[in-house]
Amino acid sequence: MxxxxxxxxxxxxxxxxxxxxxxxxxxxxxxxxxxxLEKLADFQSRGVQVKPMDYSDAASVANALKGARKVLLISGSEVGQRVDQHRTVIEAAKAEGVELVAYTSIANADTTGMKLAAEHQATEAILKESGIPFALLRNGWYLENYTDQLPGTLAQGALAGSAGDGKVSAASRADYAEAAAAVLIADNQAGRVYELGGDHAFTLAELAREISAAAGKPVAYQDLPAEDYAGLLAGFGVPQAFADILADSDLGIARGDLLVSGSDLRTLIGRPATPMPVAVRSAVAAG
Ligand SMILES: NC(=O)c1ccc[n+]([C@@H]2O[C@H](COP(=O)([O-])OP(=O)(O)OC[C@H]3O[C@@H](n4cnc5c(N)ncnc54)[C@H](OP(=O)(O)O)[C@@H]3O)[C@@H](O)[C@H]2O)c1
Structure with a gap:
């Protein structure tokens, strides 16, 4: 198992x-x-089992779930195809009679109006209808969404967005992953809903100030209308449809859709979440 x-x-x-x-x-x-499987070879060499799984190939999903006791369904990255893909995994998990499916959803899935949330909301509905035991890991934004953009941000001397004064409870991928591991290891997780985010929410202006202080260069937050921000992203090579989704997500931040109250992340990982300034400083130091 x-x-x-x-x-x-x-x-x-x-x-x-x-x-x-x-x-x-x-x-x-x-x-x-x-x-x-090539990408998993290092895990295999450490004794982890590795199996092929393509969410769009039901046979590969069923085969990979053979003997599963618990499953972490990490939401896919092919926006627009994810509801069917996730359904395939949930149906296979049901057929296998697993003890728990934990699904990486989005923060405030019950109330968020972000376009990006629609596939998560649909997946949560499929989980509920399926009747299988499940837990929801409603992840907030990744800090890496910002720290990965540091070279461009520093080169521009500006952090652009459409989030206004909205606050985002971002946390590191590693922290969300630890929370997922904690849920997978724990007993009695069926029915649990975790709203996961960093301990201290911040505005994008605060983020810009922190980047500026860490790098010793001026960086200002530039708030743009969503259409202009999407256009800017498209100009940097982001596909237009995804640029629109990212700009819409910033409007969600402005509304508070990615603001996570409570302390679920901190409680699951048993320590404070990695603070934004620490993540920024280590990203700046890493170059
Ligand atoms: N909270 C946030 O800020 C945030 C930001 C970005 C994404 N997300 C969501 O969180 C998920 C995990 O984040 P991440 O940073 O780990 O993203 P990532 O590095 O892009 O990883 C996505 C994973 O999904 C797999 N995948 C995509 N389509 C698949 C398919 N058809 N069959 C099987 N596997 C498939 C990818 O496999 P391959 O290696 O084969 O491509 C990869 O393992 C993302 O997929 C997305 O749903 C959240």
Whole structure:
């Protein structure tokens, strides 16, 4: 009986496998799955089971879930296809009679109006209708959404967005992954809904100030109408449809859709979440 991680080739999935190993889950009880076994070879060499899984290939999903006790369904990255893909995983988990499916959803899924949330809301509905035991890991924004953009932000001397004075409770992928591992290891998780985000929400103006202080260069937050921000992103090569979704997500931040109250993340990981200034400073130091 095993713990199956979907999307284990991705950044969050890799952190989750590491977090399970760190928490002394025997490697042989972890099944890391993904479309490319090559990307999982390092885990295999450490005794983790690896199996191919493409969310769009029901046979591969069913095969990868054989013998699963618990499953972490990491939401896919192919926006527009995810509801059917996630349904395939949920149906296979049901057929296998798993003890728990934990799903990485989005913060405030009950109330958020962000376009990006629609596929998460649909997946949550499928989980509820399925009748299987499930837990919701409603992840807030990643700090890396910002720190990964640092070279461009510093080159421009500006952090652009459409979030106004809205606050975002961002946290690091590693922290969300630790929370997922904690849920997978714990008993009695069916029915649990976790709203996960950093301990201290911040505005994008505050983020810009922190980047500026860490890098010793002027960086100002430039608030733009959503259309202009989407246009700017498209100009940098982001596909227009995704640029629109990102600009819409900033409007969500302005409304408070990515503001997480409570302390679910801190409680699950047993320590404060990595603060934004720490993440910014280590990203600046890493160059
Ligand atoms: N909270 C946030 O700020 C935020 C930001 C971005 C994304 N997300 C969501 O969180 C998820 C995990 O984040 P991440 O940083 O780990 O993203 P990531 O690095 O892009 O990883 C996405 C994972 O999904 C897998 N995947 C995509 N389509 C698949 C398919 N058809 N079959 C099987 N696997 C598939 C990818 O596999 P391959 O390696 O084969 O591509 C990869 O393992 C994302 O997929 C997205 O839903 C959240």
């Amino acid at each position: 095993s713990i199956v991680i979907t999307g284990a080739t991705g950044q969050l999935g890799r952190h989750v496998v590491e977090a399970l190993l760190q928490r002394n889950v025997p490697a042989a009880e972890i099944v890391a799955t993904g479309r490319s």
